[in-house]
Amino acid sequence: MADHRFDVLGIGNAIVDVLAHVDEEFLIRHDLVKGAMRLIDEVQAERLYESLGPTIEQSGGSAANTIAALASFGCRAAFIGKVKDDQLGRVFAHDIRATGAHFDTPPAVDGPTTARCLVLITPDGERTMNTWLGAAQNLSPADIDEERVAASAITYLEGYLWDPPAAKEAFQKAADIARQAGRKVALSLSDSFCVDRHRESFLELIRTSVDILFANEAEIKALYQVSNFNDAMHAVRKDCPLAVLTRSAAGSVVALPDDVHVIEAHPVSHVEDATGAGDLFAAGFLAGHARGLDLPDAARLGALAAAEIIRQMGARATRPFHEVARENGFHHF
Amino acid sequence: MADHRFDVLGIGNAIVDVLAHVDEEFLIRHDLVKGAMRLIDEVQAERLYESLGPTIEQSGGSAANTIAALASFGCRAAFIGKVKDDQLGRVFAHDIRATGAHFDTPPAVDGPTTARCLVLITPDGERTMNTWLGAAQNLSPADIDEERVAASAITYLEGYLWDPPAAKEAFQKAADIARQAGRKVALSLSDSFCVDRHRESFLELIRTSVDILFANEAEIKALYQVSNFNDAMHAVRKDCPLAVLTRSAAGSVVALPDDVHVIEAHPVSHVEDATGAGDLFAAGFLAGHARGLDLPDAARLGALAAAEIIRQMGARATRPFHEVARENGFHHF
Secondary structure, three states: OOOOOOEEEEEOOOEEEEEOOOOOHHHHHOOOOOOOOOOOHHHHHHHHOOOOOOEEEEEEOHHHHHHHHHOOOEEEOOEOOEEEOOOOHHHHHHHHHOOEEEOOOEEEOOOOEEEEEEEEEEEOEEEEEEEEHHHHHOOHHHHOOOHHOOEEEEEEEEEHHHHHHHHHHHHHHHHEEEEEEEEEEEEOOOHHHHHHHHHHHHHHHHHHHHOOOEHHHHHHHHOOOOHHHHHHHEEEEEEEEOOOEEOOOHOOEEEEEEEEEEEEOOOOOOOOOOOOOHHHHHHHHHHHHOOOHHHHHHHHHHOOOOHHHHHHOOOOOOHHHHHHHHOOOOOOO | OOOOOOOEEEEOOEEEEEEEEEEEEHHHOOOOOOOOOEEEOHHHHHHHHHOOOOOEEEEEEEHHHHHHHHHHHHOEEEOOOEEEEEEEHHHHHHHHOOOOOEEEEOOOOOOOOOEEEEEEEEEOEEEEEEEEEEHHHOOHHHOOOOHHHEEEEEEEEEHHHOOOHHHHHHHHHHHHHHHHHOOOOEEOOHHHHHHHHHHHHHHHHHHHEEEOOEHHHHHHHHHOOOOHHHHHHHHHHOOOOOOEEEEEOOOOOEOOOOOEEEOOOOOOOOOOOOHHHHHHHHHHHHHHOOOOOHHHHHHHHHHHHHHHOOOOOOOOOOOOOHHHHHHOOOOOO
């Protein structure tokens, strides 16, 4: 196999997060399912935004968060996703490039504005997300650069990308190119409701094309429609060569067809904001993988990155992750 | 005097902050004076932004920060300032209204974009500011609503507003209306370099029209061109009926022609980001004043608000200030 130019290429919805604190009662009043991501239209987004207190704007997007963190670990990372050429689109592009990640998907010059996710943070630190996909809906197969995919050791896809129809085609094209080039495909299941929307497609993709699957407990149970974590874990071991399953404070499980590793969570004194925990777990795991750590150590690095991000607001870290890794005994960084 | 509709009306540059962490070496390399605010043009702003790591966007502006906090204390507050009708302008308008403050200055439909301040935060928590005034330059006397000013117990003006020439006229108009209506005028000196740019105008304004002056140690020394804080304090006591002088960790001084109160700083374990400390001190002081606290207690409330804001990123608080006040024994809130 040819040398690779990028350790990981991420493809996902390019989104700017709008973060606000709300109380529990706010979620009830707006009939929101705590911890979930729901898709909303622009009118709903405007209306919900009006009802929020003061906000912070920060780049987000699930795969984009993972890629930004991978670059911050010092890995060679690239991202493909669609913004509009507007102020928030320029913020998104700046922030991902500022981490050292490669990003050159041309912004849309017309059509809807850059995607926004209204992230509602409750006092327990849990986040509830409301996404207006905007320009991200227009990611198309033409945006998938064949050479870029073929030059990346891993192509990392977020399940959310299955929501916009054109993006789904782009997603499939990227997975096919990666497979044909002898590269690996990683998939994050994103959200249990997203799994409900696309279960059959996800299962087919996992069985045919996915080398590394990332999911949390709710997502893997939703995928196999079982109520017990162990049942889901045993099912995925038959379908995928490597599944990385996260369980919040209960740690994580790395499941292979013939082996299972159980990894403790990294201790955290206080959850400020859970936004990005899953994205950053994936980043730490993939960074460890790229640097040749064994699977349990890669999962420990994932747990460390997740712990670091939930101590702060938003899903983009303010300190370089290679420093955080080194301080915690990961000397490969 | 007629009843007032607003406790405080603030007039200032309407700015969105772009916050980034930098190291000390970054300031040296870019020849920046730590802790100061400098004005830059759009090209400089673009160039500096390109050189920054990942950022957070949050509403800012000195007087706007003060007004947002006053509303968060539960006071009746209003703001006048100029944004453009663009994405960041809508963020600014949302955030200040979301606190409960009244804001209806019509946004500019053409001309430069909404003002941005690139706030560089060093590891010691100090902030160094680089402001592109954009649409804020176009605040004009026509934006000053005479009834609004006359209906406000205090009109609070930021010294920075002296920089854009049209805004300076608006500033002067507001001060004149307030005086004629028998209302009070408060002024914040904003920044020692700003004082250097406008010393004679500021001195004249203070001697003729200012009832409450806010300044930090560097600013009051710059105003009187003296190197000793006590000399500056004694000078201002001759020029102004009430001066509130802040000295960071050394606390504050409330100086009247015939009396001086020395107030301790509120203890803080860690300075995350000093952005907004002065603005929030003014907010706490004015909130205390509006609720009838005596001057030392109003200054203590200012110190509390400043301590609260420097524990977090940015100059807008994530928790309502009336809660913070009550938890700290200020039962008027």
